[in-house]
Amino acid sequence: MVTRVPPPSAQPRSRMRTLLASGAAALALAAGSIVPGMPVGAAPQQAQAADNGKTTLTVAVAQSVDSLSPFLAQRLMSTSVHRLMYDFLTNYDPKDNHTVPGLATKWEPSADKLTWTYTIRPNSKWSDGQQATAEDAAWTFNKMMTDEGAATANGSFVANFKKVTAPSPEKLVIELKQPQATMAALDVPIVPKHVWEKVGDFSKFNNDTKFPIVGNGPYILTDYKVDQYVKLKANKSFWRGAPKFDELVFKTYKDQDAAVAALRKGEVSFVAGAPALTPAQAASLKGDKNIKVNEGPGRRFFALATNPGAQTKDGKKFGDGNKALLDQKVRQALFLSIDRKTIIDKVFQGHAVEGQGYIPPRFSDYFWQPSDSQKLSYDPDRAGKLLDQAGYKLKGDQRVGKDGKPLDLRILCHATDPNDKAIGKYLKEWWGKLGIGLKVDCRDDVSVPWYAGEYDLAFDGWSVNPDPDFVLGIHTCSALPAKAKESAATDNFICDKTYDELYKKQLAEYDPAKRADIVKQMESWMYDSGYMNIIAYPNAVEAYRTDQIKSITTMPEAAGNIYGQDGYWSWWSAVPAAADGKNGSAADSGGSSTGVVIGIVVAVVVVAGGGFLLARRRRSTAEERE
């Protein structure tokens, strides 16, 4: 049976209901857009003079906090917040990274190099009014030395400590097992003993139960909402001077495009790249007159690592790294056939500096460059000759070893990093011209094949600190795993006597210039070995609103980054724009009033329409209502 569909004209009320429904939806929108006391076009957290005259700096960050306990936090977001909440013994100068006073005003080693004495400043107070003393520092270190849970995040700093005492409120004494040159680079937040000694289980206490959190850094943490924001207020009695902004908010934006939109709107004052803004984002922001794109030398290096033959501490070999890479000539040939300039231009789109030594140029004391004779510049012909010398002759279009097998390699790549994939394509092409086959093996988590030693090459990268000890230490024999395939401190199984001796020497050298010289020798050895090829130092690319932030200290000060510094310089030094209280946010102009007007108009139309419909419905016949 065919059902007759009535013509639309027979259904006048349907159309009215459609109108009502659309109106209701619009009303919902309008309701959402009219928030009392809140300008529609502008966020409530702008760096502007609010009703109470306070200035707020809002920072868009990609990460959420993993823990507010400095004993547990691993993420950069959390450790950046801890730098603001708690003072460290020492700090790094924003100009050139040299050590400057923090909670300690002086530090000196004993003649036998095994005892360090720190003088604690008398003018640092906890935010609850109590004096910060050497006892707080001694308690912090002792807790990390004796409680496994408290050593979770920063245990490596106290691994070489024998004893820590506070003979007086202004004297902290640390006795070492072995000489350690990094004693002016203890990046450990010092916490108030009188608050933290009440904590039971350090492995589970997240320091997020009582606000404001007692601290003595430039900012005091006042509020925290998981996965949303961290709010801090300026510590007016901070010994170095109070920050210029009254309030600092770290707001979580899980999507960087949304964070860029928030900056454009004026909802946030600063966007931290994660780890950098993309070239497209940077280019689009450069056109905005109220936004400054800040680009400076990054603290990371981007490298190619070769598998030198995975082994345990006691020399047991494992993994399946290609034996060809045990030959230094082959390793050097591979690096001679990489055109770094093309990678910088095409992959990083100019937002990086060509790689040379192991330590990035922003750490000028330790930056090393190869001499002209030492340099492995792009030279495919020389690479071909080296491969010939190593016994890998060209047969047709393939390099073949003495055993008759073609030279085919694998490279581990991070599936989440587009740079890895793009560079992998170039390597395939360049090494293909030499007759070397390459399989680019992209994984979500490369750590499993990596620590199993089941790779030939891998894309590698580390963030470097002002003190290079840690990034140097990951290539020592002692960093090798105790058991095969077990993850360890090693980066990629390098174990060499010469390098190890140099490492021990630099750690025991307390003269900065002499130590820097030893570190450069290590970098030179690393470069020649061909185990690590530094391709680039990616720039830090971030952006902020100049109509909200008048000035801010970068690190290095001449040209550097803002977010994730070795210190609190950026947020401590930031000066609000328009101190007269007028905010120049582009998003304010017109947005708010227009939005409210639109909302009100829509609401009125909907209410009137709804009333009209209800009136009509009342007149429905009994038959219609059954």
Place this chain on the structure above:
Amino acid sequence: MTADSTPALVQNADADIDGRAPAGPTVARDARARNIKVYLQYVAAKIAGAVVSLFAVLVTSFFLFRLIPSDPVKQMTGGRRVSAEQLQSLRHQFGLDQPLWKQFTSYVGDALTGDFGTSFQFHSPVIDKITEALPATLLLTGTAYVLYTALGIWLGTRTAWRNGSRSDRFNTAFALTLYSVPSFWLGLLLIIVFSVGIGPIPGMFPTGGLESGGETGLAYVLDVAHHLVLPVITLVAVGYAQTLLVMRSSLLDEMGSDYLTTARAKGLRDDVVRRKHAVPNAMLPTFTLMFVNLGHVVAGQILVETVFSWPGLGGLFYQALSVPDLPLVQGLFFVFATAVILANTLADVLYPLLDPRVGR
């Protein structure tokens, strides 16, 4: 309820299994008692099935995430200054140095008492992390669910009733187009247009998050509503097509039925025929879909939660997976699966009340 509308369980109890007229009050009472007994047996079977499924999920979740080739400890501490001793200590803290069978038995034992362990990366009980993020997810996906279900049913009814008309073609094509749009892309588009503002359109909504912070009382409620608008629109836009299509096709199936002709022959208005006669019967498949979707409300929406920086379970699940934070990922998986199982069980239990042919 009219004589023409769907016979429900109560009405059905007036007929015996062969469909004959009742022989008397005693027979009718017996038939009713028999029906209730059959129904209760059916419900018991469904609940037992759900319990078995839940236990299977509990076991599966343990092994499933251990198949991910990853080292949680190394991943968590990646790029940080950690010694071999620290790595070992963390492994010990997390119980990863225990044999797998031991990890499994303690996981199942603890889970049965409601303890899903402590998150590796957040150092707090898994249950706390889940209860922290659950309200945000329920607010977002729950609001969207109600809206897209209502919109889907309403538009599905109208498009079917005007089958072949221009509005039917337009509405169906439009819904399918939106259904095909990637939600994160639509979300970003809405942010650009309605948050930042473009051309004459002013920026009206926040770019992300659940709240501005610092608001209380009514101002807080309105602030959250303000933040909720764009993510809800995104979810509704990409979500209503499914309900629309199911509703439309099931109503089209009903439209040739004799009982509708009878209703029209009685002189009822077309509008009444649709609302009171056709739609209740056509609702049955849609009802199933509603419960399937209801089960997914808890799981959140990873992409939309990411674009709008919404602090819900979807984002938490993503963070948990990237490590993998085994206790958290297991706990979340169990909660998601439980929600789906419970919703399906609820649908199974309620369905015979709507359609007496089921469960006999």
